[in-house]
Amino acid sequence: xxNLVTLTNSSKHRCMxxxxxxxxxxxxxxxxxxxxKPENSKPQKKSEWFSEQGGFxxxxxxxxxxxxxxxxxxxxxxxxxxxxxxxxxxxxxxVKNLSAKPLSYDMSTWRAVTxxxxxxxxxxxxxxxxxxxxxxxxxxxxxxxxxxxxxxGDWIQGFSTVxxxxxxxxxxxxxxxxxxxxxxxxxxxxTCADHQPAK
Amino acid sequence: xxTINRLNNFSYVIVTLLTLSVSIVSAETPASANDYxxxxxxxxxxxxxxxxxDMDGNKQSLKQxxxxxxxxxxxxxxxPPCVHEMPSMESLYQKFKDxxxxxxxxxxxxxxxxxxxxxxxxxxxxxxxxxxxxxxKISAAYGVKGLPSSYxxxxxxxxxxRATGGRDFTHPAVEQLIExxx
Numbered sequence: 001x002x003n004l005v006t007l008t009n010s011s012k013h014r015c016m017x018x019x020x021x022x023x024x025x026x027x028x029x030x031x032x033x034x035x036x037k038p039e040n041s042k043p044q045k046k047s048e049w050f051s052e053q054g055g056f057x058x059x060x061x062x063x064x065x066x067x068x069x070x071x072x073x074x075x076x077x078x079x080x081x082x083x084x085x086x087x088x089x090x091x092x093x094x095v096k097n098l099s100a101k102p103l104s105y106d107m108s109t110w111r112a113v114t115x116x117x118x119x120x121x122x123x124x125x126x127x128x129x130x131x132x133x134x135x136x137x138x139x140x141x142x143x144x145x146x147x148x149x150x151x152x153g154d155w156i157q158g159f160s161t162v163x164x165x166x167x168x169x170x171x172x173x174x175x176x177x178x179x180x181x182x183x184x185x186x187x188x189x190x191t192c193a194d195h196q197p198a199k
Numbered sequence: 200x201x202t203i204n205r206l207n208n209f210s211y212v213i214v215t216l217l218t219l220s221v222s223i224v225s226a227e228t229p230a231s232a233n234d235y236x237x238x239x240x241x242x243x244x245x246x247x248x249x250x251x252x253d254m255d256g257n258k259q260s261l262k263q264x265x266x267x268x269x270x271x272x273x274x275x276x277x278x279p280p281c282v283h284e285m286p287s288m289e290s291l292y293q294k295f296k297d298x299x300x301x302x303x304x305x306x307x308x309x310x311x312x313x314x315x316x317x318x319x320x321x322x323x324x325x326x327x328x329x330x331x332x333x334x335x336k337i338s339a340a341y342g343v344k345g346l347p348s349s350y351x352x353x354x355x356x357x358x359x360x361r362a363t364g365g366r367d368f369t370h371p372a373v374e375q376l377i378e379x380x381x
Contacts, residue, residue, distance in 0.1 A: 140335060145345050151238035151363075152238070153236030153366070154238070155365075156363055157280065157345070
């Protein structure tokens with residue numbers, strides 16, 4: 001019986017507080033928004049760009065210049081080579097064949113189109129390798145293969161590069177093919193990493 | 200002095216970034232629905248031979264594994280998907296090592312010291328032979344464009360399957376594929 005009374009009293013309290021709770025709940029999003037707005041007034045920076053179409057997927061993650069330096073120094077590359085790479089806009093890039101049929105890509109046809117409408121070619125792995133070899137460097141990894149045919153399940157990741165300033169914004173116009181058929185697409189508003197100098 | 204200080208600071212940045220990169224890149228390592236697929240070559244080709252040093256400094260050749268099914272995996276410690284797939288390769292090796300099967304992990308551009316310290320850091324360190332291809336000549340002979348890349352060689356020494364990018368070697372389809380070659 002006492003339990004029943006307790007329950008009844010509790011129910012009464014709930015009834016009394018219910019309108020207040022509803023009011024608070026209705027107001028809470030406003031409160032949260034009002035609190036959040038001044039701090040989040042700057043648009044959130046995107047940290048990666050991804051697209052998947054027709055079984056071809058691409059993901060770009062901007063790599064800042066000190067990270068690039070760290071990675072290439074750690075591979076024993078000479079300072080001259082490391083600093084040259086640090087002058088580029090670098091992306092960790094993953095491309096995959098998610099379809100059941102072979103497909104190919106060729107980065108020599110890809111273009112980074114900046115907001116002024118200028119088309120910039122990607123600097124290809126073969127070009128880097130040639131330059132490195134001329135400097136006596138035999139290393140040929142880390143960079144994304146510029147052209148590949150992927151069978152089902154194949155994928156690859158590596159750095160892709162384009163000569164643009166830190167924080168430069170561009171649309172990446174890219175393509176891939178399946179047999180004779182060529183597909184075109186673009187990743188919009190891709191942004192190079194900010195320059196963060198070593199302290 | 201200034202240069203030394205700057206270098207020390209830069210070293211610190213490097214260490215920090217590399218530490219961060221491990222976690223960033225680990226998160227990147229993707230698993231696809233078709234991450235068990237190997238491509239069957241329409242016409243098997245003879246696997247290029249090699250004679251490379253292992254972790255103990257002994258030479259190992261492909262020829263000495265004639266009569267066995269061999270998975271040749273090109274990898275490096277700095278390659279996240281290589282590290283990711285390593286435990287699954289070890290599981291496959293453990294499952295079939297007593298049945299004329301071997302995995303050979305051919306490291307690219309690194310030395311024993313680097314690989315030895317790496318082995319101590321991973322959960323399931325490989326017990327299969329790790330070989331060193333310090334100038335990447337062997338990977339070039341296999342036409343490797345990116346790491347990791349894997350090739351399956353039959354008992355006759357021919358490449359019969361290949362895969363570019365990380366794979367799940369514990370997938371039943373991969374185990375069936377190996378069994379079919381044994």
